[in-house]
Amino acid sequence: MMELARLPLVGEVVEEGLKSGLSTLIRCNPLVDGSIFTYQLCYAWLNEGNPVIYYVNNKRTDIVVEDFKRYGWDVGKPLEERKLIFIDAYSAILGLTSSEPYVVKDAFNLKQISETLVKAVREVEGRKLLVVDSLSTLLDYFETEVLGYVTSWNKLAPVYGFVPLYLFTDWGYGPEIKDKLIELCDNVIDMRALEKSVVATEVFTVQKLAGKPVEKPVVPFKYVRPGGLKIYIPKILITGPYHAGKTTVVHALSTRAVSVQRGETTVALDFGHLEYKGFSADLFGTIGQQRFDPILEQLGGESVGVILVVDSTKPETFPRALEMLRKARVYGLPTVVFANKQDLPGALSPEEVKERMKLPPEVPVIGTVATRKDRIIEGLEILLKQIFGK
Ligand SMILES: Nc1nc2c(ncn2[C@@H]2O[C@H](COP(=O)(O)OP(=O)(O)O)[C@@H](O)[C@H]2O)c(=O)[nH]1
Ligand SMILES: [Mg+2]
Incomplete structure (x- = not known):
């Protein structure tokens, strides 16, 4: 996390947020891709020798691995050493079999999804980052029913020693979902695009850190290949x-x-x-x-x-x-x-x-x-x- 930790705002997310907080919400407007930053946080987490459990329900796991690589983060070794562990909730939707360590066979069964997540965080040892990519897809399928599960996953986090990280693209959900998510998560990071004349600038900021609402400046960022998020x-x-x-x-x-x-x-x-x-x-x-x-x-x-x-x-x-x-x-x-x-x-x-x-x-x-x-x-x-x- 060395380089990341030194960056303005990103450093606070990593040091005060991820490390001490119980749960993190990365909230993006649809013009901004939050997944690259998520991969970057995962890679930094892996580099510290800690495992990442990656739940994915909207793309194939090999696409995720390729995306990591495109930005310069080779996760071949963590995969081999079972430090990067996928929970595949996507293959089943396509009727494909999956060779990942954890597979959700019925992607439309929220209870089964949750059981698989909990099984993974119990079985994998060490201080785990649990990525939920994406929360929006879960909300599209199950609507407000998801919120109760988020509550219970966050409660389990200190019990099983994991840090939940939710990737959420705001496609226009109502306040009963948006406000509740902010309430439920300890760290809330906002990524959005600012329209300034013709050029749109992508920015991010932090709304909540370690459980407390904060007022932080808006920091412009850019995705660079390789390297990912740069201020x-x-x-x-x-x-x-x-x-x-x-x-x-x-x-x-x-x-x-x-x-x-x-x-x-x-x-x-x-x-x-x-x-x-x-x-x-x-x-x-x-x-x-x-x-x-x-x-x-x-x-x-x-x-x-x-x-x-x-x-x-x-x-x-x-x-x-x-x-x-x-x-x-x-x-x-x-x-x-x-x-x-x-x-x-x-x-x-x-x-x-x-x-x-x-x-x-x-x-x-x-x-x-x-x-x-x-x-x-x-x-x-x-x-x-x-x-x-x-
Ligand atoms: N001795 C010395 N010459 C320098 C230094 N920095 C620039 N120069 C030289 O000063 C001249 C003008 O530099 P340049 O960068 O073109 O200046 P500009 O007009 O401000 O863009 C060039 O011949 C440079 O090689 C320096 O730190 N020491
Ligand atoms: Mg000159």
Whole structure:
């Protein structure tokens, strides 16, 4: 759970939620696929050496295994070692036989389903995650009758040492179902799509943690293959005066980067994309020259955080650097200043840069050498902390 545990909100779900809570509801609107995140939690759980019991009633178990693989999580070994154990409630619907350890022969018999679940959690040893994929399908078949079973499974959880995780897609159930589910579960995670102009952003948040209602920020995410759920930062703006090292920084941070050259030489827009420790971010570099200032505001729009790059040997450009922040309308957003070119003689120290720029005390200034990638990643981590406050 190492990487997951460090992510904002996801970390709380894992640390305070899954580990201490009795039951977790992953509630998705139909535009968002919660199963990938569920697989990711399963994989992390397995990696800690604990077993996962996976009840599935809406797809074949080999499809689940393939999906795991598509995101980079090879579960061959856990399957072989009986750490990942399926309860197959789907094959029977298709009239197929199943070779999984647990099979529900009559998928339309809720009592039989429950008995099979309980048998599995009793027989499998260790601290188990019991995934119910999906609760919505159960509700479609059995309606409110399911709620009584959820209640009893949650009650059994501490008795048999398992943690129930319900995957629930909200296809428009009534409040008698929706509200009751929130009441029944200790952790409630919401995943939904935000429509913002034409681009929909997928976000998630937590409504309830370890039994208590909580108010948490909405965190954007993206599914990446391989890797699964990543915290998504749609825009980090990299700005600063001409020749300060912006292009070099975008390239140093990017897993993929393109520079769009226009005209002869100097005009270049830099776009980069970054995958880092569970984060996925798009980077937008600006142009330094004053005559392109009209574009600055457009580029700055919807930025989530800013890296301001300055040449530490050129204090005369510092006022221009601050002006760029204002023109891009990103002044006041989470910002880190890269006091770049620390390798050159006469470079001002980060402290001196901070003083000369008269930056607010909370804005961190860090000495970098972009050409050598010195302290670039550290700067990024500081920015992520500024953005997510963690
Ligand atoms: N010595 C030194 N040169 C750097 C550093 N960062 C960038 N440069 C050089 O400075 C010049 C301008 O860099 P560039 O990234 O194109 O600046 P931009 O105009 O802000 O995009 C290039 O020749 C870079 O190789 C640094 O940390 N140290
Ligand atoms: Mg450039």
